[in-house]
Amino acid sequence: MSKVNENQHILLQFRILTCDGIYKTVGKLLQLNNNNLDKDFLKTFIQNVIEEKTSGYSDIELTKIIFSYGIRDGLAPANINTDKEANTILYNYKHYKLAVSLDPLDFGEIINIIKTDNRTTYIVQNINGNLYTFTQIINKNNLITNKVTLHKKGVLTLSWSDVQTDQDKFTRTIGNNVFVYNINGKLINFHVIKPTKYINTIEKHKEHDTNFLTLDVETRLATSKVDDNNDITNQRRSSTYTLLD
Amino acid sequence: MILLINAGAQHIPYLISYFDGRRCNSFYISDYKNAEDMIKACINSLTIENYNKFKIYVHNLANFDAVFLLKILVELGSVEPILNKGRLISINFTGHVKQVDSIAKAKIVNKKGIIIDKLILCSLTFYDSYQLLLASLRKLGVAFNVIEKKDIFPHLFLNNPDIPYDYVGPVPSIEYFINITIDEYNEYCKRFPNNTWSLREEAISYCELDCISLHQIIIKFSDLIYNKYSINITKFPTITGLTFVIFRSHFLNIFTIPMLSGKVFKEIKTLFTGGATDMYLPCNYDQKPIYCYDVNSLYPYIMQNEMMPIGKIVYF
Numbered sequence: 254m255s256k257v258n259e260n261q262h263i264l265l266q267f268r269i270l271t272c273d274g275i276y277k278t279v280g281k282l283l284q285l286n287n288n289n290l291d292k293d294f295l296k297t298f299i300q301n302v303i304e305e306k307t308s309g310y311s312d313i314e315l316t317k318i319i320f321s322y323g324i325r326d327g328l329a330p331a332n333i334n335t336d337k338e339a340n341t342i343l344y345n346y347k348h349y350k351l352a353v354s355l356d357p358l359d360f361g362e363i364i365n366i367i368k369t370d371n372r373t374t375y376i377v378q379n380i381n382g383n384l385y386t387f388t389q390i391i392n393k394n395n396l397i398t399n400k401v402t403l404h405k406k407g408v409l410t411l412s413w414s415d416v417q418t419d420q421d422k423f424t425r426t427i428g429n430n431v432f433v434y435n436i437n438g439k440l441i442n443f444h445v446i447k448p449t450k451y452i453n454t455i456e457k458h459k460e461h462d463t464n465f466l467t468l469d470v471e472t473r474l475a476t477s478k479v480d481d482n483n484d485i486t487n488q489r490r491s492s493t494y495t496l497l498d
Numbered sequence: 499m500i501l502l503i504n505a506g507a508q509h510i511p512y513l514i515s516y517f518d519g520r521r522c523n524s525f526y527i528s529d530y531k532n533a534e535d536m537i538k539a540c541i542n543s544l545t546i547e548n549y550n551k552f553k554i555y556v557h558n559l560a561n562f563d564a565v566f567l568l569k570i571l572v573e574l575g576s577v578e579p580i581l582n583k584g585r586l587i588s589i590n591f592t593g594h595v596k597q598v599d600s601i602a603k604a605k606i607v608n609k610k611g612i613i614i615d616k617l618i619l620c621s622l623t624f625y626d627s628y629q630l631l632l633a634s635l636r637k638l639g640v641a642f643n644v645i646e647k648k649d650i651f652p653h654l655f656l657n658n659p660d661i662p663y664d665y666v667g668p669v670p671s672i673e674y675f676i677n678i679t680i681d682e683y684n685e686y687c688k689r690f691p692n693n694t695w696s697l698r699e700e701a702i703s704y705c706e707l708d709c710i711s712l713h714q715i716i717i718k719f720s721d722l723i724y725n726k727y728s729i730n731i732t733k734f735p736t737i738t739g740l741t742f743v744i745f746r747s748h749f750l751n752i753f754t755i756p757m758l759s760g761k762v763f764k765e766i767k768t769l770f771t772g773g774a775t776d777m778y779l780p781c782n783y784d785q786k787p788i789y790c791y792d793v794n795s796l797y798p799y800i801m802q803n804e805m806m807p808i809g810k811i812v813y814f
Contacts, residue, residue, distance in 0.1 A: 431812075444814030449756040455746040457728035463720060465553040465732055466518040466544075467627070467712040470563045471705050473656035475508035 257287040262329035263322050267299065270317040284329030291329075298380060342438035346427060347411070353438035355397045355415055355423055357387045382406075397423070511566045512656070512663060513701050514540045516554070517709035519717075524702045528663040537570045545574070545593040545620040552622055553732045557635050557712055559626035560586040567624065580735075588735045589624040627712060629736045631719060635712060644714035650678050650686060651704040656697075665697040754808045762811055 257263050265283040270276055283298065285291040341359040343350040352359035361379030368374075375387040384404045391397050396417040403411040413427040422441060425432045433442040511533045515524040523543060530536040544554070556563050564586050571577045575593030579586060595618040631638055639647040652674035655661060669690050672683040687693075720731045727744045734740040758766060782788055 442814070444812050447762060447811040447813050449811045451753045452746065452750065452755045452757060454750050454752055455743055457747050458724070458730045458733075459728075460730075461720070461724045462730040462732045463519070463717065464551065465555060465713075465716065466516050466549070467555045467557075467709045467716065468514065468516040468540075468563075468624075469556065469705050469708045469712070470511045470566055471513040471701055472509035472511050472566075474659075475510045 257324055259287060260328065261324055261326055262286045263324055265295070266321040268319040268321060269315050270319060272316050274316075276319070286329050344432075344440075346430075349403065349411060351413075353425075353434050353440075355399055355417060357385065357389070357399075360385045360387075396420075511537060513705050515702065515705040515709050516540070516544065517706065517713050518549070518552075519713060522706040522709060524706060526663070526698055526702060528698065533566075534570060537566060538574065541567075541570060541574050541591075541593070542596055544622060545595055547595055547618060547620065549622065550595075550620045554622055554624045555627035555630075555712060555716055556624060557626070557708075558628045559589075559624060560629065564589065564624075564626075586626065587629065588626070590621070591624065592619055592621045594618065595620050625735045627716060630731065630734075630740065631715065632737060635708060635715075638715045639711050642715045642718045644711055644718065646707055646710045646714055648711050649704050649707050650675055650682060651700065661697070663697060667695060668693050669695040756809070756811050758811070762813065 263285045265285055266278065267283075268276055268278050283295070285295060342353045344353055345351075354360075357363060357375040357377045361377045361383075363375055364378050365376035366373065367376075372388055372390045375385075375389065377385040377387065379385070386402045386404070388400045389397060396419070397415070398417065399415040401413055401415065402409055411427070413425055415423050415425050417423040420436070422433060422435045425434065429446045429448065431442075431444050431446060432440060435441055512527040513524065514537055515522060517523075523540075525536045525540045525543075527533055527536050530539060544552075556567075559567075568577065568579070568589065571589065571591050575591055578590040580588045580590070633641065636648045652670040653676060655670040655674035669687050672678070672680065675683060675686075678686075716731070723729055723731050723740070723744075727748060729740070729744055729747060731740055734743055
């Protein structure tokens with residue numbers, strides 16, 4: 254940074270090299286000015302990226318961490334790293350660090366807001382360039398319902414819903430997993446809705462089927478003289494019964 | 499009701515009859531070389547196109563008559579017995595329809611447009627009507643108030659090895675009948691004013707009457723179930739299966755009762771235990787009051803007052 258003067262900025266790309274010889278780009282291309290604000294931003298950014306990606310790359314052995322940079326004339330736009338982001342409670346879900354919050358601002362920078370009659374849609378971009386879409390409904394009791402989607406490189410990768418059940422807690426449902434948090438982000442309950450097959454209903458029959466007949470067999474004891482050659486039971490010995498009725 | 503009359507011996511079929519709702523057909527052993535041939539003749543007469551996909555009800559098939567039928571059925575066609583916990587539920591039988599001295603064939607056109615002969619098959623399903631109507635034929639006849647009720651017959655008379663199949667003579671004495679009163683016996687004897695009793699005629703008459711009576715019972719039961727629930731009893735071999743189907747077709751709301759399996763099933767199954775029995779030593783060393791509580795009819799109480807555990811399975 255010491256090579257960069259006050260009228261220049263630096264382009265920085267954070268990458269890793271795995272033991273397989275594969276380069277992976279981590280995060281977006283940063284534009285940084287030579288001032289304390291952007292230095293702090295860079296520290297937080299690296300910390301966040303590592304946290305977010307740790308679980309994803311935990312099973313990969315890293316050979317190198319590479320900072321690719323270039324110096325350009327002119328100042329870069331200001332980078333924002335708010336205290337709000339820093340204080341957000343995150344939890345890991347399938348390698349994604351999701352904010353335990355109903356507030357779209359806790360997920361990143363709001364880049365668009367669309368308001369309709371009863372709902373508000375927020376488009377939010379996080380520091381890695383991923384897009385969250387929040388469709389938010391606030392009912393008459395001021396309880397929030399969010400339906401959220403996460404797009405990574407334009408591909409829908411995750412969706413969930415947050416339903417505030419009262420002023421103190423909300424329920425997040427992702428797939429079959431249900432998390433109940435208090436408003437401070439503490440997990441109160443977690444349960445899994447198991448994929449369930451149900452007993453089906455059956456259609457009534459349209460026609461009455463009476464295609465049947467009845468059959469009866471009469472027997473006598475094999476000890477009878479005339480039956481000596483008539484043994485079809487092929488049993489050495491059996492208990493014998495006769496029907497009374 | 500079943501009466502053990504001679505443990506250690508074997509029973510041999512000497513007569514087999516069936517009734518299709520219009521006519522009876524009987525096969526008597528003296529007309530055949532042996533019992534096996536007699537049963538084969540009966541099965542062959544059932545294996546016709548008109549009876550294809552028919553159900554054949556035999557009262558108490560699972561406990562008794564299946565022994566005789568199964569061995570013959572496997573010789574005449576393919577057999578698929580269906581068992582539940584070791585108990586025979588039904589026998590699916592498929593055999594070739596026979597003409598005189600040959601197997602019936604139909605002319606069909608195959609995929610290549612060539613006319614070929616195809617064997618005509620007949621599929622029959624043997625059901626045990628006792629698993630649908632759990633009572634004796636006599637009690638069912640009374641309960642359903644059918645016209646042809648079960649008759650009486652001197653079953654024990656045939657245990658005498660000296661009695662030939664073509665016996666014609668006096669009416670067997672009362673001791674050859676099982677559980678009848680003297681009045682019933684006297685009434686029976688009045689049918690034979692000359693005291694001339696034919697074993698063949700009376701056995702066939704008795705067996706055919708059983709078939710007719712059972713047919714009338716099942717017809718009444720079938721009408722009752724179909725008129726009330728639009729369900730054919732012929733599709734379901736047991737009363738539990740029939741009951742379940744009526745529930746599913748009339749009373750079950752969709753997506754309510756989950757089917758449990760795997761780990762969830764195993765864990766929930768452990769919660770169902772038999773009634774616990776505690777035994778206490780009759781002593782009170784501390785001489786303090788002892789209270790003993792018991793809950794009767796807890797299950798119906800819960801069923802009445804609590805919500806049923808239905809819907810999605812939630813694991814936590």
